[in-house]
Amino acid sequence: MATGSKRARGGSGRVKLEEVARKANVSTATVSRAFNEPDKVSEEVRQRVKDAARALNWIPNAAGRALASRRTHIAGAIIPTLDNEIFAHQISGMQSVFSERGFTLFLGCSNYDPDEGLRQADAMLARGVEALAVVGESHPPELFEALNSRGIPYVVTYSYNKASPHPCIGFDNRAAFHRMTDHLLSLGHRRFAAIFQPDTNNDRVKERLRGIRDALAAAGLDIAAQDLMMGPSTLEFGAESFAALMTRTVGSRATAIVCGNDNLALGALMAARERGLEAPRDFSITGFDDLAISSRFSPGLTTMKVDNQQIGVLAANELLAVIAGEQARAQSREIVPVMKVRESAGRAQPR
Amino acid sequence: MATGSKRARGGSGRVKLEEVARKANVSTATVSRAFNEPDKVSEEVRQRVKDAARALNWIPNAAGRALASRRTHIAGAIIPTLDNEIFAHQISGMQSVFSERGFTLFLGCSNYDPDEGLRQADAMLARGVEALAVVGESHPPELFEALNSRGIPYVVTYSYNKASPHPCIGFDNRAAFHRMTDHLLSLGHRRFAAIFQPDTNNDRVKERLRGIRDALAAAGLDIAAQDLMMGPSTLEFGAESFAALMTRTVGSRATAIVCGNDNLALGALMAARERGLEAPRDFSITGFDDLAISSRFSPGLTTMKVDNQQIGVLAANELLAVIAGEQARAQSREIVPVMKVRESAGRAQPR
DNA sequence: CTGAAAGCGCTTACAG
DNA sequence: CTGAAAGCGCTTACAG
Structure with a gap:
């Protein structure tokens, strides 16, 4: 009843630093220092404080600490x-x-x-x-x-x-896909298609597409509008897109398919297998990510790895x-x- | 200089509720209520407070709020x-x-x-x-x-x-693997192997193994020690384990392999393909998780799906x-x- | 090395 | 409906 507060504000119920101080017979300042600046406290007192804290199972209240120290x-x-x-x-x-x-x-x-x-x-x-x-x-x-x-x-x-x-x-998404496209160009490909995830609110995907286009433009090439498939980043969409691309007559069909990621490329490869088509015999395809399965798949998927x-x-x-x-x-x-x-x-x- | 604090305690630099109160010409209590208990504040004052807060770009300090309200x-x-x-x-x-x-x-x-x-x-x-x-x-x-x-x-x-x-x-891991094992038993399998992730500190994996053993025991069967492979949950370990299991002579070789998850099962299936072995002709195998690829893989993987x-x-x-x-x-x-x-x-x- | 006390930025019981 | 003020649980500048 001595120094009771004038207003009822029921605390959190958690043990607080003040109780640790009382039990260790030191001030609250010392308890705080014992934990935050231990060198400023004598060995003996430090031990006493830590024992008291442990005995009371005290966990500092981060809100109080954050407010006072302005650190969270x-x-x-x-x-x-x-x-x-x-x-x-x-x-x-x-x-x-x-x-x-x-x-x-x-x-x-x-x-x-x-x-x-x-x-x-x-x-x-x-x-x-x-x-x-x-x-x-x-x-x-x-x-x-x-x-x-x-x-x-x-x-x-x-x-x-x-x-x-x-x-x-991070990495330069544009440069990465430029490099991948150059690889395909160096293999003699001249007709390209792409299967991609959506580029809405996604600067990385936009840059990837730009990288492909830059590389193709340098070779006087481009991707025709109907050869750019864009949709959910699923095996299914990869498969569907591949099927759609293969409906074109052989002469006007892409020989190289650049995929926005491995998942899309794997979907395409699975669809190919179902049709008796094979990479790299009938087409070439690349991914991005190097998923665990990409190296063990047959054929192994040409792709890029980022840590x-x-x-x-x-x-x-x-x-x-x-x-x-x-x-x-x-x-x-x-x-x-x-x-x-x-x-x-x-x-x-x-x- | 009027009511300046006696001690320098440089604040956080952030705008605080008090400044909003001053600007809106109300008490701090009213600002707080305007946001937390809007019905308790008159329409007009509420608007004035919100305008002031917006003008000052005030974000409440969660530490102060947490300390006072004991809510984080x-x-x-x-x-x-x-x-x-x-x-x-x-x-x-x-x-x-x-x-x-x-x-x-x-x-x-x-x-x-x-x-x-x-x-x-x-x-x-x-x-x-x-x-x-x-x-x-x-x-x-x-x-x-x-x-x-x-x-x-x-x-x-x-x-x-x-x-x-x-x-x-969650789900009953033991019951799930009991069910899967019963499925294999009903297909006539009598010799079982398992490829599993480690069960250290993992009650789910322990339960899965128990589920398999329970089901087998009910049929008077068990998994021999050498037929339980346990290691990292990778395609590689799935593949290696499969290879190891297949070194046994045909007569004493498991016909059914229960895998702890799809990834291990897929690794095993890939290793099988490399060896010219095929499920379900040469062996049967099951997974768990139903990864996107598991349904499209060839052969489709028998597994279980959890949302x-x-x-x-x-x-x-x-x-x-x-x-x-x-x-x-x-x-x-x-x-x-x-x-x-x-x-x-x-x-x-x-x- | 240690303590008394102010202050961090809010909320809320109380009074009106 | 609104305000004055206590209090939430810590840290830290100051004094010794």
């Missing part, structure tokens, strides 16, 4: 979807680095809807994330403005673009370096995809 | 790994439900290390998660104790076990119901896997 030790990541292992691997890499450094990770999925991405970013900002990673550059300007005006360090992942105003950790987990690791490290004040801004890092030449793409057959 | 609007999920699409889909389902209800999601991966899972759970508890979902029951007792002693609602996902002391949202996204959705809804006080405890929900009978498992061939 929370980082956030926003990806389009977890249904794609590419992004899952990236998150996995980030998660482990952050966790190791005492950061907990918020995860948001935009489902390729920029507004949803913005909403989730706002929710994370309100909760005091100290850094944010977002996939790609296709986001509302408000998102980057919110980050910049609050001085929250961030990186764009998966895309890499020299000219970008944002720190990027997505590493993208996540690098992104987290850059963000942590900025948070720690080691650098003013996240630095861009370019990852170079590795080309995997296998049997699915061979020399163009004379017709 | 944060939930957490701990899964073994994101490298498995099964868990990625589950998280995806949870994420979207939570996000819709104003909750932000912490994601932790234990990498099948119970201590790491516990550490992440503690970090989440310190940050005030209002609910937690964990995959499976293989966790240190401290984890569940911490949850229970703090009254944090939780669910175990993916596993379902009638006898479990925890609320479970993992739905598990995530149900888990999030249960947790939200408890948080909202609609029920005292999360309720268990059993999902029933759907059997997909395809060509890879056929009648046992006479030898």
